Amino acid sequence: MKQLKLLDIGENQIGDEGAKSISEMKQLTSLDICYSRIGAEGAKFISEMKQLTSLDIGGNEIGDEGSKYISEMKQLTSLNIDNNRIGDEGAKSISEMKQLTSLSINNNEIGVEGAKSISEMKQLTSLDISGNGIGDKGVKFISEMKQLKLLDIGGNEIGDEGSKYISEMKQLTSLNIGENRIGDEGVKSISEMKQLTSLSIYNNRIGDEGAKSISEMKQLTSLDISGNGIGDKGVKSISEMKQLTSLDISGNGIGDEGAKFISEMKQLKLLDIGGNEIGDEGSKYISEMKQLTSLNIYNNEIGVEGVKSISEMKQLTSLYIYNNQIGVEGVKSISEMKQLKSLNICYNEIGDKGVKFISEMKQLISLNIGGNGIGDEGVKSISEMKQLTSLNISKNRIGAEGSKFISEMKQLTSLDICYNEIGGEGVKSISEMKQLKSLSIHNQQMFK
Template identity: 45%
Template sequence: MIKKPELFSDDICFEILSHLANDWKFIFTTCSLISQQWLNVIKHNSSLLNLSIYFNQKLNDEQKNQMSKCELLTCLSNVKVYSKIAKWFCTNIGIFMKGMIRLEISYCRLEAEDVNFIGEMKQLTELDISLNNINCKGAITISQLSKLTKLNVYQTKMGVEGAKELSKLKELTSLEIGDNHLKSEGAAHIAQMRKLTFLDINTNMIGNEGIELISRMEQLTDLDVMDNNIRSEGVKSLCKMKHLTNLNIGNNPIEDEGAILLGEMKQLKNLITACNNIGMKGFSSLSTLLNLESLVILGLDGKSTDFIREMNQLTRLEFYGSNLEPKGFDPISHLSNLTFLTIRGRNIADGDLECIGQFKKLTTLNVPSCNINQGFKSICGLKNLTFLDLSYNKIESVESITNLKSLTQLDINGNRIGHEGAKSISQLDNLTNLQIGHNLIQDEGIKYLSTMQCLTTLGVAENQISIEGAKFISKSHQLTSLDLTNNVIETEGAKILSELNNLTGLFVYGNRIRDEGAKYISTMQQLTILDIAYNEITDEGAKAISNLDQLSTLYIYSNEICDEGAKSICGMKQLTILDIDYNVLSEEVSNQLRMEYHN
């Protein structure tokens, strides 16, 4: 019998599959059945195809048996598991996936015995198992993964013994092990990992003794030692690390003496200081860091910023909660290379805004809660801005914002711009993300915003928007996320919004949509995130919402739902995050929900 020639070569099959790599189900259920050739191509090129799967719902017995027998299960490279089904995954499916390269199974309430299967995944190179209770026994399992290069075990109760086990991972280059009670003894074990270049060991109370041990890791380039009771003597040890370029030393009492020592680390490119008890003498020493590109400062209240004047190489600067002296902006105005600037939680005078308006290279500007009003006009000449946060200021007129033609994201929540402000903003043709809540724009403002063709994310919370406004919004068919929290669209408005077929995220907290409105929303099968809290919904509405097959996140608290409605919601297998508090539930059902969901 003459063998029929294949229609495509293996290379062409692989090329086709590579364009489908994000759709593992299609590859498994369709492509693999075309012929033996296609099946072999998938098997032999699984690592190159980089197939990913997100386990967010349980399988029934038949599906589980089919999957456990599936010879392609070992071909999956990237796996993420959601909390609700994590324990089920560990005992039923994980044991078959020995070809996995990357696994994310964070915040799942797993114990050490739940993760024993991971020890068999000898190909694993990246693992995120943070926010679980796996302790040092789990570390023993992880230590068997000889190919692991990237590991996140943040808040997993590792302790000193866990650190000892993890130190056996000789190929590890990146480790996040914050908040694990390591102290200096645990730091001693971590210091033995000679291939690490990235280390986050924050909140472990390692002290000066521990940082002295860490400083022996000469290969480190990135180090986060925030909140470790490190003092100036510890900074002296850090100075030995000649390859270190990125350092977070926030929440450590290093004071002036420690800051002066930091000034000797000339190779630093990114530095975060926060609550370090540094005075002007210490801050001044930072001006000698001429390779520094990014500087984050918290705790500069009332102090001079003269030390920044000479740091013209900075491209990123962030001030948090700092009330600068009256002329504090003058030195900052010399930083002509800034592309990213954040000033949060302090008063910015009109003159200061004029200084900011001179930073012609800025692409990102964050100035929330800074009591800005008339001076806003000064920054409207920044032609390169793509991201602007002006939230919670006192701005009333934004006519000049139309000059910012490059803006793609704008947060102007909590101001006083009204519908005229919305009219001006609607002329920003490149805007894709707009947050304009708490501005009294009303239905008239929504009418203007509905003309913005590029807008995909819109937040209009607390703006007195009614059914009429919902009609205008329904014209924006390109929207994928909509926040209408605390408006007055009611049932009819929900009916109108249900026409938005591209919407995947909907937030209608506090709109009195009731059960009938919930029924209309239940027709939006594409929704993955829904906030329908505080809407006078009963069991009838809850049952309707339970039909949303794609929903992974649901906030339905503060309604009038009883046990029957809650049980319908509980049957949503794909749901990973649920808040159903403050309803009329029995203790039995409430306890059941707490067991199912802990988000």
């Protein structure tokens, strides 16, 4: 295949021997070989591909030795080397790649010394160093990278002191500082970053006072403040941010009153309010947001009445309403939303009867209907949805006959049929779907 310039062969467990074969494709300029069981030897083969400008080798086991080989690829401008057991020594090798403009090195074993090495890469404009536990001391070094525009420093045990260092990075436009230990004092520092347009500060220790500080960032257009327990009082402050177009406020203990405040944000296009306690009454308020195109309202104790309100949002193209209590009657209302392109309705006890209503949604291209007690009869209805390209039907009661129906969906490119009972015969049927690009089929009774 001498004409290929871009190749994505990730998640295929090709190992070092496979990496050797791939390295012979000298015409490639972009390669994704993530999660392929490649070690240091495989990294050595890949490093010989001197024409590559973009490489994703994340999720392998190349370690410090493999990092040294990769660092010799002086032509690369974009590198993803996540999840590779790289320590401070490996980070030092990577820091010598002075031509890189984008680097993702998250979830390795980089400490303060590694952060110091990375901070010397003055040409980087985008850096993901999340999940490394570098702490406030490591953050101090990273804060000296004055050329960065995008920074993901989540999951690094950063506290209020580290937040102060980050707040000095006046050139940043996008910041992810989620999964840390930032409290109201740290948030106050972050709120001084008036140039930010995108902020993710999820799963920290922000209360309603911290939410008040965040609400003063009038330049933000995208905010993720999920998992902070800000409650209805904090939501009131956030609702004053009239410039936001995207908001994730899930997992914050929001009730009906908070939903009412959110409903006043008429400029929002994308809203995630999942994992709260808004119920049917709160759903009614949310349904008044006629400008929304994407809504995630999972796990909110929504019943039939709440779903009826949501179904009136005729402008939505994407709806995630999984893990509620809508049942067959609620599904009937959802099926009337003829404009939806993507629907996640898993864990709603809809059964075969409810599936029949879903099958009438001929405009859907992506459907997640997992965990709904669907059997072969329900699958027969789903198989008639010839426009679907992505289907998740995991954790149901599908047998060999049902898998045969699924195999007739020749337009599907992505299928998740895990945790069913299709057996060896069912697997044989699924194997005939030659058009699939992505398939999850584990935990079956294959040999019965």
